[in-house]
Amino acid sequence: MNIVKLNNGVEMPQLGFGVWQVPDAEATPAVSEAIKAGYRSIDTAAIYGNESGVGAALGMVDRDELFITTKLWNADQGYDPTLRAFDESMNKLGLDVLDLYLIHWPTPARELYVDTWKAFVELQKEGRVRAIGVSNFQPAHLRRLIDETGVVPAVNQVELHPYLQQSELRAFHAEHGVQTEAWSPLGQGGELLSDPVVTEIAARHHRSAAQIVLRWHLQLGNVVIPKSVTSARIRENIAVFDFELSEDELAALSTLDRGGRIGPNPDEFNQA
Numbered sequence: 204m205n206i207v208k209l210n211n212g213v214e215m216p217q218l219g220f221g222v223w224q225v226p227d228a229e230a231t232p233a234v235s236e237a238i239k240a241g242y243r244s245i246d247t248a249a250i251y252g253n254e255s256g257v258g259a260a261l262g263m264v265d266r267d268e269l270f271i272t273t274k275l276w277n278a279d280q281g282y283d284p285t286l287r288a289f290d291e292s293m294n295k296l297g298l299d300v301l302d303l304y305l306i307h308w309p310t311p312a313r314e315l316y317v318d319t320w321k322a323f324v325e326l327q328k329e330g331r332v333r334a335i336g337v338s339n340f341q342p343a344h345l346r347r348l349i350d351e352t353g354v355v356p357a358v359n360q361v362e363l364h365p366y367l368q369q370s371e372l373r374a375f376h377a378e379h380g381v382q383t384e385a386w387s388p389l390g391q392g393g394e395l396l397s398d399p400v401v402t403e404i405a406a407r408h409h410r411s412a413a414q415i416v417l418r419w420h421l422q423l424g425n426v427v428i429p430k431s432v433t434s435a436r437i438r439e440n441i442a443v444f445d446f447e448l449s450e451d452e453l454a455a456l457s458t459l460d461r462g463g464r465i466g467p468n469p470d471e472f473n474q475a
């Protein structure tokens with residue numbers, strides 16, 4: 204497993220296991236399966252409704268071998284609500300210290316993300332979370348957090364796959380020391396995995412299309428959190444550390460960028 208070092212020195216596995224849309228009861232067997240397959244990083248969120256199910260699977264290995272991420276939901280933004288929501292998440296997960304806490308969406312029209320970030324900074328100072336970051340933040344939102352608090356997020360988790368490559372955001376991250384983390388790294392398993400550019404490279408390496416896309420992310424330096432509840436795919440998605448794409452193959456995959464956003468536009472998503 205590759206490890207990335209975040210801007211405060213905390214180490215994070217470059218590949219983890221996402222559990223969006225996994226019901227609470229199914230999260231325990233899915234996360235257990237992932238841990239057995241070698242995953243050590245798990246990505247959940249309060250809004251996924253499966254923090255208890257995730258937590259129930261975490262006793263299989265020593266706590267310090269695991270890297271657990273959860274996210275603050277939009278309705279809980281603001282200084283005091285954030286502190287309360289954090290406690291609730293930690294109770295459900297059954298953890299004393301979290302590895303990474305993310306603001307799930309900026310919801311910019313609600314004007315609460317700076318106060319929320321101040322609560323995150325406090326939680327980190329208290330030692331309750333090892334690293335703090337954001338999700339779905341655009342450059343303007345990141346700039347505002349940095350200008351108003353002086354604390355640079357360790358991670359920004361955003362929609363990113365070959366159809367939506369986020370070049371401007373990735374350049375901002377590189378300049379400021381923010382780790383890029385890709386959600387829906389496989390484009391949610393849609394058209395991308397049958398794109399001829401991807402399948403042709405896959406055939407050449409005797410690998411699956413999903414493995415080629417994950418390898419592209421890893422060689423770009425992205426953290427990835429592919430999701431699956433199917434044992435064979437859970438294992439397949441982590442078996443990507445024993446081959447490499449060539450410069451030409453990376454370049455061919457990079458031509459697929461087409462602004463293909465699947466999820467909401469973060470500038471316009473203000474749901475509480």
Ligand code: NAD
Pocket residue numbers: 220221222223224246247307338339360361385386387388389390391392393396411413414428429430431436439440466
């Ligand atoms: P993904 O790109 O990981 O795709 C998952 C889907 O692809 C699966 O449901 C399955 O249908 C298919 N798939 C998985 N492995 C495959 C394989 N080897 N071969 C063929 N098909 C395969 O999409 P995702 O679940 O949306 O994203 C991954 C994780 O990112 C989520 O589980 C969640 O943890 C996180 N996420 C975060 C946000 C956010 O706002 N921060 C939003 C969406 C997702």
